[in-house]
Amino acid sequence: MTDKKNFWQTAPGVITGLATILTAALGLIPILTSGDDSPQPQSTQSASPTPTSSPTSSSSSGGSGNSNSGNVAPKAVVAPKSLDFGEIGSGKTAKQTVTVANSGNEYLVIDGASIDGRNDVFSVEAQECLGDKTGIAPDDECEVTVSFNPTSPGAFAGFLEIEHSGKDSPTRVALNGEGLLLDL
Numbered sequence: 001m002t003d004k005k006n007f008w009q010t011a012p013g014v015i016t017g018l019a020t021i022l023t024a025a026l027g028l029i030p031i032l033t034s035g036d037d038s039p040q041p042q043s044t045q046s047a048s049p050t051p052t053s054s055p056t057s058s059s060s061s062g063g064s065g066n067s068n069s070g071n072v073a074p075k076a077v078v079a080p081k082s083l084d085f086g087e088i089g090s091g092k093t094a095k096q097t098v099t100v101a102n103s104g105n106e107y108l109v110i111d112g113a114s115i116d117g118r119n120d121v122f123s124v125e126a127q128e129c130l131g132d133k134t135g136i137a138p139d140d141e142c143e144v145t146v147s148f149n150p151t152s153p154g155a156f157a158g159f160l161e162i163e164h165s166g167k168d169s170p171t172r173v174a175l176n177g178e179g180l181l182l183d184l
Helices: 002-033 040-047 050-060 066-072
Strands: 076-079 082-089 094-102 110-117 122-127 141-148 154-164 171-180
Touching: 076 154, 076 171, 082 094, 082 141, 094 154, 094 171, 110 122, 110 141, 110 171, 122 154, 141 154, 141 171
Parallel strands: 082 171
Antiparallel strands: 076 094, 094 141, 110 154, 122 141, 154 171
C-alpha cells in the first residue's frame, strides 16, 4: 500500500515534467518546419547569401559600382590544378595545356605566365591569352601550353604561375615530371 501512495505522490511531478517537454517540443515544430517565417537569428543568416545573388543583378545592370567590385571582378579559374608529365626520356619533349577561364563579370587580363622552379626543364610554350590587352571575356577561356624537356634523369617539379587581373593573382599550377636515361 505504501508503494501506491508514493507513486501517486510523484506522478503529478512526472506528468508536469513530461508536459513541459512536450510543450517545448511542440513549440519548436513551427520553427523547424517553416521556410520563410524563421526567427531573427535565421533571417540574419538568410541575409548573407543575398550578396552572392547580386552579381547576376549587377551584371545585367552594367555593374559599374565599385562597392561591389568583389562580386563583379574577373575571376580566374584554372584547370587542371596540376600537370604530371610522367616519365619522359632525356632530350625528348612533352607538352600539356592549362585552360584559364573567366567566371567573373568583367574582362580578365592575363599579365604573364612563367615557370617558378626548374625553368631549365619546364617552359611556357604558347600563351594564347597573353598580349591581348582586352583580356578574356566573362564566361570565356584561353589556353597556356607548358612543355617538359628533361635534360638528365631524375624527378623534376615546379610551378606555372599565371599573373592576371583577378583577385587571387597569381594562380599556380603544380608541375611534375621524371626524366629517364634513353637507351640508344
